Amino acid sequence: EAGVAQSPRYKIIEKRQSVAFWCNPISGHATLYWYQQILGQGPKLLIQFQNNGVVDDSQLPKDRFSAERLKGVDSTLKIQPAKLEDSAVYLCASSSGQGIYGYTFGSGTRLTVV
Amino acid sequence: AQSVTQPDIHITVSEGASLELRCNYSYGATPYLFWYVQSPGQGLQLLLKYFSGDTLVQGIKGFEAEFKRSQSSFNLRKPSVHWSDAAEYFCAVFSPGGGGNKLTFGTGTQLKVEL
Structure with a gap:
């Protein structure tokens, strides 16, 4: 089966600019996750979707981050405006059901804010 | 709230030597535990998982992990390390819940x- 697709792989922007990341999960996976991985840290969950509804966005900085999954398939994560501390790898993952058997991760988007 | 501690930030071993990576978790109920590996520039790949039953679980690439409830640990092991095992390893705990x-x-x- 095809894996989780993410684009772009790399992005460099200046602070205060906006940026968007795209994710296409494994076909049939109802649950989609966005994680932020800062260098030297473990991935941190930003937002979780079940189909096209938000299940958990408690750690999403909502003043600058937004995400949507309009048709319950692919998803977009946006940052506007970006700050230096947003430099990180943004990982998308998907799972079938509740995710109890583990998630499948994409290769990530490495964002550098200068 | 659940948490995971990996006490060793860096570990260096010689090729062919045995490996043990430590993981301690904090979770109120029976934990669902995972080990993932991340090679440079790649996403995370699932190595193995523990739900219940046999406390020694086998994974891919010759890795195994042992769940010890009394020590709140889930350490990852490999008898003989290969140069291709160089990567970053993450332990994780899954918490089901209404939220x-x-x-x-x-x-x-x-x-x-090290070769």
């Missing part, structure tokens, strides 16, 4: 393999 099922990661252990 959203969540996979919480430790900070990772960077493994270097």
Whole structure:
């Protein structure tokens, strides 16, 4: 089966600019996750979707981050405006059901804010 | 709230030597535990998982992990390390719940393999 697709792989922007990341999960996976991985840290969950509804966005900085999954398939994560501390790898993952058997991760988007 | 601690930030082993990566978790109920590996520039790949039953679980690439409830640990082991095992390893605990099922990661252990 095809894996989780993410684009772009790399992005460099200046602070205060906006940026968007795209994710296409494994076909049939109802649950989609966005994680932020800062260098030297473990991935941190930003937002979780079940189909096209938000299940958990408690750690999403909502003043600058937004995400949507309009048709319950692919998803977009946006940052506007970006700050230096947003430099990180943004990982998308998907799972079938509740995710109890583990998630499948994409290769990530490495964002550098200068 | 659940949490995971990986006490070793960096570990260096010689190729062919045995490996043990430590993981301690904090979770109120029976934990669902995972080990993932991340090679440079790649996403996370699932190595193995523990739900219940046999406390010694086998995974891919010759890795195994042992769940010890009394020590709140889930250490990853490999009898003989290969140079291709150099990567970052993450332990994670899964917590099902009404507020959203969540996979919480430790900070990772960077493994270097000396030839």
